[in-house]
Amino acid sequence: MNKTPLIEQLAIDGGEKAVTTTFPWPIYDEQDVEAVAHIVRSGQWGNPDCAGAVADFEQQFAKYCGTKYAISCVNGSVSLRLALIACGVRPGDEVIVPPYTFIATASVVLEVNCVPVFIDIDPDTYNLDPKAIEAAITERTKVIIPVHFAGLACDMDAILDIAHRYNLRVIEDAAHAHGAEYKGQKLGSIGDAGSFSFQSSKNLTSGEGGMVITNDDALYQIMNSLRNVGRLPEGQWYDHFNPGCNYRITQLQAVLLSEQLKRLNEQTRIRNENGLYLDSLLSELDGITPLSRGHVTIRHAYHLYIFRYDPTKFNQLPKQAFVAMLAAEGLPCSAGYPHPLYRQPVFQQKNWMCYAIPDAVDYSQVYCPVAERACADEAVWIFQQAMLGTRRDIESFADAIRKVQQAVNK
Known part of the structure; x- marks a missing residue:
C-alpha cells in the first residue's frame, strides 16, 4: 500500500482530493450501441410474443x-x-422482510x-438475522424474503432450514446480487424464486427492467402468464387465463442486457x-x-461496499458530516438509508391503500435496534462502480478515510 504522507488540508476546506479517479457508470462500448441500433433499424422494438431477443436473454440469464x-x-x-402471487399468498398473509433495504x-x-x-x-452483515425469524412466524406467515443486501449472501442454509420446518416459501431479493454466489450457487437460484433488478445503478443494467428466476415448473407457468396479461401458451391472443398485466420488457432492453451480461463475470x-x-x-x-462476509464460501457482488463507522474514534464527528468530507475527497459514497423502512410514512401513517391488513397492525411500535444504528450512526456505503477501480484506487479510498480521521482528531 502507498504509505506516502497524506495531504493535511481536507478537500472540503480547499485541499487536494485523496481520490482523483472518476468512476463512470454504466460501462459500454460500440458493441452495445450497435446491438441496440440493430433493433432500432429492424423496427421490431416491442415484445408482444415474449420471443426474439427477449427470449434469448432470458435463456442466457437462466x-x-x-x-x-x-x-x-x-x-x-x-x-x-410476480413471485409473491405465484407463491400463493392470500390477503392478510404475513411476509417476513428486513427493515434495511429499498422500499420495494x-x-x-x-x-x-x-x-x-x-x-x-x-x-x-446487515442481512436478515436468521435468529430473529423463528420468533416472528405466526399461523399467517407464508413467505420469507431474504435480501442479499449490497450483494452479500444471506445465511441461506439457516433460512431454508426454517422455511422447510414451517412450510414457508423463500423469495430471494437479489436486486444487488447479480453474479454473487453462496457455496457455489448463484444467489437467486437457491430459494423458490429469485428476483433481480436492472435499474440504472445496478451491476447489470439496461436503465430499467427486472427478472425472476426459478426451478419450479408451477411457479414458472404462473409468473410467465402474469407478466404477459394472463396469457397461456395453449391459448389464443385474446385468451386471458390469469389476472396479469403487460409487464414485458422491450427488445431494446434485452439486447443491451445480453451485451452487458458478457462483462458481468x-x-x-x-x-x-x-x-x-x-x-x-x-x-x-x-x-x-468492514462488514463480515459470513462464514461460508461466497462471491460478493459489492453492489455496495459497506463499513461501520464509529464516531467516537473521529472526535464525535456525525456520520453525515463524515460522509460529506469523504465525498469531497472524491470517494463515491453515501450515508445510506436515513431510517429503517418501518419508519417510512406509508407505514407510520397507514397509507397502504389495501383492505386486508388488520387494524391491529401498528408499525409505530416496531423497533429494530441494529437497523436503527445502521441508519443513524454506523453504515457508510461506497458505490459499486468505484469497486471496479485499480488497487491504487482502492488504496486511495483508505487514504481518504485516514486523512479525514487525522484532520478531525488533530
Whole structure:
C-alpha cells in the first residue's frame, strides 16, 4: 500500500482530493450501441410474443444463474410481486422482510394485500438475522424474503432450514446480487424464486427492467402468464387465463442486457477482489469496521461496499458530516438509508391503500435496534462502480478515510 504522507488540508476546506479517479457508470462500448441500433433499424422494438431477443436473454440469464427458467419484466419491484402471487399468498398473509433495504421489498407486499413483518438485521452483515425469524412466524406467515443486501449472501442454509420446518416459501431479493454466489450457487437460484433488478445503478443494467428466476415448473407457468396479461401458451391472443398485466420488457432492453451480461463475470471478480483488499486496508483503521462476509464460501457482488463507522474514534464527528468530507475527497459514497423502512410514512401513517391488513397492525411500535444504528450512526456505503477501480484506487479510498480521521482528531 502507498504509505506516502497524506495531504493535511481536507478537500472540503480547499485541499487536494485523496481520490482523483472518476468512476463512470454504466460501462459500454460500440458493441452495445450497435446491438441496440440493430433493433432500432429492424423496427421490431416491442415484445408482444415474449420471443426474439427477449427470449434469448432470458435463456442466457437462466443458464448464467443455473436455473431452468428466467422471466423478464419491467422492473425488480414487479419481479418480486410476480413471485409473491405465484407463491400463493392470500390477503392478510404475513411476509417476513428486513427493515434495511429499498422500499420495494416491503411495498410489493402491501400491493398484494399482505402484511410486511419486519425483523432485525445481523449486526455483522446487515442481512436478515436468521435468529430473529423463528420468533416472528405466526399461523399467517407464508413467505420469507431474504435480501442479499449490497450483494452479500444471506445465511441461506439457516433460512431454508426454517422455511422447510414451517412450510414457508423463500423469495430471494437479489436486486444487488447479480453474479454473487453462496457455496457455489448463484444467489437467486437457491430459494423458490429469485428476483433481480436492472435499474440504472445496478451491476447489470439496461436503465430499467427486472427478472425472476426459478426451478419450479408451477411457479414458472404462473409468473410467465402474469407478466404477459394472463396469457397461456395453449391459448389464443385474446385468451386471458390469469389476472396479469403487460409487464414485458422491450427488445431494446434485452439486447443491451445480453451485451452487458458478457462483462458481468469479470466485473464481479474485480469487485470481489477489491472488496477483500479494501477489507484488509480498512481493518487497520481505528473506528472503521468492514462488514463480515459470513462464514461460508461466497462471491460478493459489492453492489455496495459497506463499513461501520464509529464516531467516537473521529472526535464525535456525525456520520453525515463524515460522509460529506469523504465525498469531497472524491470517494463515491453515501450515508445510506436515513431510517429503517418501518419508519417510512406509508407505514407510520397507514397509507397502504389495501383492505386486508388488520387494524391491529401498528408499525409505530416496531423497533429494530441494529437497523436503527445502521441508519443513524454506523453504515457508510461506497458505490459499486468505484469497486471496479485499480488497487491504487482502492488504496486511495483508505487514504481518504485516514486523512479525514487525522484532520478531525488533530
